[in-house]
Structures are given as C-alpha cells and as structure tokens.
Amino acid sequence: MTTDARDVPADPTSTERLSAAGLDYRIVDLTVDETANGFQRAADRGFLGAEPNAESLAQGRKTFAQRRNIGVYEPGAPATALPVATTNAWVTPLTVPGGGELDMWAISMVTVAATHRRRGIARSLLEGELRAAASAGVPMAGLTVSEATIYGRYGFGSAIPVAHLTIDTRRAGWGGATPSGRVEYVDRETLAADIGTVHERARRGVAGRIPGWQGRWEGLSGASPAGQDRDKARGVRFLDDAGELRGALAYTLNEKGDSFRFRLDIGLLVAETPDAVAALWRFALQHDLVDEVTADLRPLDDPLPWLVSDPRGVTQVVHDHGWLRILDLPTAFTARRFSAPVDLVLRVEDSLGFAAGDWRLRADASGGATVEAVTDAEIDITLDVSALSSLYSGGVRAATLHGAGLITADAAAVEALDRALVAFPVPSLDIWY
Template identity: 35%
Template sequence: MTEAELPIEPATADDWDGVSALLAGLFHHTVESDVHESERLVFEPDRSLVVHDDGRTVAHAAAFTRDLTVPGAVVPAAHVTMVGVAPTHRRRRLLTRLMQRQLREAGDAGREPVAVLWASEGRIYPRFGYGLASQRLVLDVATREVGLPEAAGGRLRTGPPATFQAELAGLYDQLRPDRPGWSSRPGRWWEHLLGEFPSHRDSATERRAVLYEGAGGVEGYAMWRTRSEWIPGGPTGEVRVEEVVAATPDSYRELWRFLLSIDLTRKVTYPFASLDEPLQHLVAEPRHLVPRVADALWVRLLDVAAALAARRYRTPVDVVIEVTDPLLPENTGRWRLTGDRYAASCVRTGDPADLICDVRDLGAVYLGGPELTALADAGRVREMVPGTVARTAAAFGWDRAPASLEVF
C-alpha cells in the first residue's frame, strides 16, 4: 500500500477514541475510562491530524492552543503533542508528512510564532527544526542527609488540590509571565491537570496540596503524593513532589521544609527542578539532592522574524543572523535582530551575516537556556565577525533558567 493511499485528514471529535487507542498502544498503557474522558477535555480536533487505514487510526499529530512564557514576554505557542505512528505503518514517511504538514499549517495560520514539545526520543525532532531549549534537574533527595532550610514563618494549609483550584490557578497566573518555559492553563486545563486517577498513582497516595500564606495572602503552593515503605529498621517512605510554585523566598523555603520533613518518609523525588533551582542553595548538603540532568522543552521557530521580535534580550543586541530552514524556506535568509530588555525587532536584510546557523539552533537558545557559545563550540553556529558569538550569547540569556512544570 503506497503512502498516497493513506491521506492525512483533519480530525473530528469522533476521532478521539481511535487516537486514544493508538497512543495507549504506542506508550504502553491501558485505556481507562476516567483518564480517557479527562484527556478528552483538552483534545482539540481542529488542531489534530489523523491517518486512517481501513477505519483504524494509524498515525496522529496534534497541538494544544496555549501561551508560552519566553524571556520578557508571553507568546502564543503551538504545544505539539500526541504524535505517533502505529508499528504496522512505520517506514512509510507518515511521521515526516504529519510533522511537515503541521509546521506548514501552523506557520501559514500566522497565529503562533513558535512551536514547543516534549520529546519521547531526542533524535526524532531535530530533523523537523526543533532545538533542545531547556533542561531540568531530576532530584532524588535523601531527606535525613541534606539538612532542612531555616524556618520562615507563615501559615500552611493542606487538602485536596481540587478544593484549592482557584487559589492555585491565581498564583500560577500571577507568576507565569516571569517564568520562561511555563505554559498557560486555559479553559479546562486545571480540571484536567488536577484529575485524580488510580492508575497514575503507581502505589502512591492521592495527590495532595499545601498552600503557604504570608502577609500578602497565598504566596506559594506545592503538590505531592506519598508512598509508604517499611524496612526492619523502620519507615522509609517516599514523597513524590509534582509541582512547587512560590512567589517569595519565605514561601519557597517553608514549602520545602514541609516537603522534606513529612513523617515516616526518608526520600523526596522531584522531576521538574530547574537548573538554577534555589533548593541547591538552601540545604546543608546539596550532594544528597543527587541531581540528574534531563531534557525538557524543545522549541521550533515557525516565524523567525516574529519569534525573535517577540522576546526580550538581557543585553542590547544588534546582529545579522543568516538562517537556514529547509522545511519552512520563508525563514531562510539574513535577518537583522536588534533589541534589549524593553523592545526588539527582526527584519530581513541584505547586509553581510555576523552569524550563520540552522533554525533549530535559534530554537535551542530561544528560551535563554543553552549558551550560543556552546553551540558555536560544537560547530553548529558559525561566527563570521569575531566577538559576535559572545555578545549575542549574553543577549539571549535571561534572569532565570527556563523550566517547565508539566509534560503535555
């Protein structure tokens, strides 16, 4: 059967069952009715592409309509998700065709200058122009070894997260514009994210929330689960932290004091710590945080000029960048980027290039994460005018390392 016999089609709401079954098989989990219905809440048929074969869904790619915080700004971003091809239909260019069509349609719509995703495998998406834009620390904390942060005062309240949804959402939205890598949670996203499903617990308890209240009201929250474990010498339970959001140093410190001192536990895990996570500077023995670096967000510039003009720059920048983009050739060419912390512009130019790079390299530095100097040292960015890499790298940095609190 040729690929021409398997057209790519826009999805409808009726495709959700087939899409869900395809993804369950690809990611090795069972379709459960409660999870299935929760995921339906955020499924956007008009942003999904499907391939059918004899009535069965055999390939799919989708995007969520959400905003993304970038250095100094918030931009609309296609949150690419649910990408996969049935094992019976590999090697037919279905994935390539899906990704190319998705990029083209998002770019033609002009509504989003960037796309962002989490990659199941890091070697898949660079060939579609995505660059690794942020990393995270996975913490595996021995709580008796690290030492607790100093007490900060304030008041803590605990309970089921759903009972605090308005307060959680309010604080998250208050802080999000200053946190590169955070995504908006519009519509029914909070309902979806706070859904409680036994299959997601992995032998742990239901999700719990703790709020920190200071002089300004709710200034921080955390969500976690616990898993009970005992050995002959006593309890060795685990705290699985899912999200920590803090507006002040006191709230951050007191939330972590709480999480690191829950009775009958000896271990805390946290998979979404940022590379500049303050906890590393609060505990007495940071080695026992046992941090491990993992990849996080991958970014693809759909419109180079609009994307580079949308964000802000830590130091003044005036540079001509020659970009290659085989999949979206309208991005190919020379672009003059000028900007600072307050404004930016990016326009096509005939001036000689100061730097030459591929579009994926711009995606990699877009959130202020990897240094442009590292990409140059790896041979991925060419410096045509001496000193340009260092100056431009300083401009693309930002006050906080990019981070993301959820896999979408």
C-alpha cells in the same frame, strides 16, 4: 485574539503525501463517540499506556476536545477504527524573556503505531503541524518529547533544560529559614484549583512556560477519575501572613521495601514567592518517615541545594524538556526583550524554509529589538534554525553551541549574542504537554 487551532484545515501537502502512500490523513471529529474513543485509545497505545476505561475516555475528551486532533487511517477504515498515527495541537501563549508573550503552536500526542513505522508518517505529521501553524500566522511551535533524537531534523531545538532532583533527606537536612505563613493540607478538588491559580500567576514571569489546563491539574491532584496514582495523590498549599495563596504542592508517597520508610515524589511544586518555595520544600524534606524526595522539571536556578545543610545530599540531573521551533523569525525576536545591545547579521539555514535567510538583528539598551531581512551583508553568524530555536528563550548559551560546532562565528560575535539573549530568571518549563 489568539488563533483557535481547530479552525485550521488539514495540511494539503501532508494529505497528498500520505494519500500517495495509501493512507488517509484528516482532522478527527471528537463530537462522534466512536471516532473520539478510537483516537484516544490509539494515543494511549502510542505512549504504552493501559487500555483506557470509560471514565478515562470521558476525562481525556474534555482536554482533547479543545485541540485540533489529526489522525492517520487506513483507507476505508470504519468510524470505530483506531488511527495508525495521531497528533494534536492548540495555540497557547509562551512566556518570553522580559515577561511578554508569544503565540505558540503547542504540539502533543505524536504517535505512530508500531505496525506502521518507516513509512514517512511522522514526517508528514510534524511537517503538517508546522505548515498549519505558519499558515495561521503563529510564529513559534513547541513540544515536549519522549525521544530526543527525532525533532532536530524538523528545526526544533532543545531550548528549555530542567533538572531532576533526588534528595537524601537524612543527609541533606534543612539549612534554610522557616518562612512565616502556614502550610495546610487541602482536598483534591481544592488542590487542583490552587495549583491552577498559582501556576497561572507564576508562569507569567518565567520565560519558556505556558499555561496549564484543568485536566492536567486534576490529574496531578488526584481529582481526575483517570489520574495516575490517583489514590496516592496528596497535596498542601502555602498561605502567606496575609492569608493569600502563594504556593501549592502535589505529591505521592511510596513505601521503600518493607522498612516502613517512604519516598515522597513531587508531582508539581508551584510557587510565586521565595517564601512559598522554601516552605513547600521544607514540608517535603521534613515529612515524617520520608528518607528520599524526588522532583522533576525543576528550574536550573532552583534554590533547593542552598536550602539544605549538606548540598551533597541533593543529586541534580539536567535534561532536555522544552523544545522550540521558530517559524516567523522577525515576530519571534521582536516579541522578547534583550539583556544587552547587539547588532549582528545572522544567516539562518532552514530546510523547510520558514525562517531561512539573512537577518540583521539589532537591540538597543532598552531591550527592544528590530529584525530585517538583508542582502549582500557581511555575515556575522551562521547557524541552523534548530540552533537558533535552542537559543531563543535565553536558557542555552551560544558559546555552548559554538563549542559543539553548531554555530559558525568568531568569538566576539558569539559573546555578543550570548550577552544579548541571556534571560533572567533562568527559563524553565514545569509541565509536560
């Protein structure tokens, strides 16, 4: 049974550290309106969002209440006070190479007020989350980040890159087939339900993905009263020849200047069959009056550049998105499958101690693996836990990190590790969390 993060107490080390700095670190009780509202307002402020109204607060609490919420307060602050820092977490299944799942401590809403920077708060928040996860026996932590320079120092590695696509529809055209089945408009509530249904099916076959949640789907579909661009949100779904739901697309339309030409911004395209992917892309690219289509968080093996007549009409920008942090190395690596046999001894450096040590990793031709701690063994590869975490899902090449000086090993060991870890299909993560 998956651990409920809300049952895990506040980390004593971070509690003590922040107390010594004159701050109060504690779990926030969202059953108290004043406390809950202050926490949510502080989180929105931290991400430079607008001051939330009553509807936004009520909508957000439906999600926040399912998570373990941590706030940092000035001593003696009243219940209505905004915390000076926030974070929350929950335990969710992470799809791993081979289609299995691993419990992951998902971290979100990490904010520190601009008035309280450089006081060690972020360190206490993040290390506190990692210690809490490890104490609960959760073998992996993960997050998506607004800044990419912070998290490596805590052992996180950029593990799941994605692509931002911009399509000039008039140049790109359409070169793919016209799949059988049909695309149809749906209302906001139906779209939210359909996105959730297809996403849950599709995410189980792609390493790096996690389940979404109702508040996320309602925000994308416009069904949420607090959703961004709510009034612009639209959506369609794809049904196959048998009438089965196989894909859904949430998008907004934004006018470009005063020419009555538009840009179609895809909020989420989810599909579980190639026909569904093609049909939904075709709908977007051939939409009347649309000159440009944008989509972020697309997998690096997205077929779109091969579905158009002129691939130079498609601009792809690859960027980091999913970050992982190994806490229990044997559990994490025996949960996934390997693409080639391997027998290597890894020396893993971890300043926080969770994954540090010398480990013999062996995988056989069936893809199953064993990991055991060793002593006095010849070391094949030396790397930091952040580098190993980047490699875990199979979407980042060991050769790349070796070339960057982040792995110490000979070429044969690097190639052996690459062949073993590569994952099919390419890992991806299509939501923020």
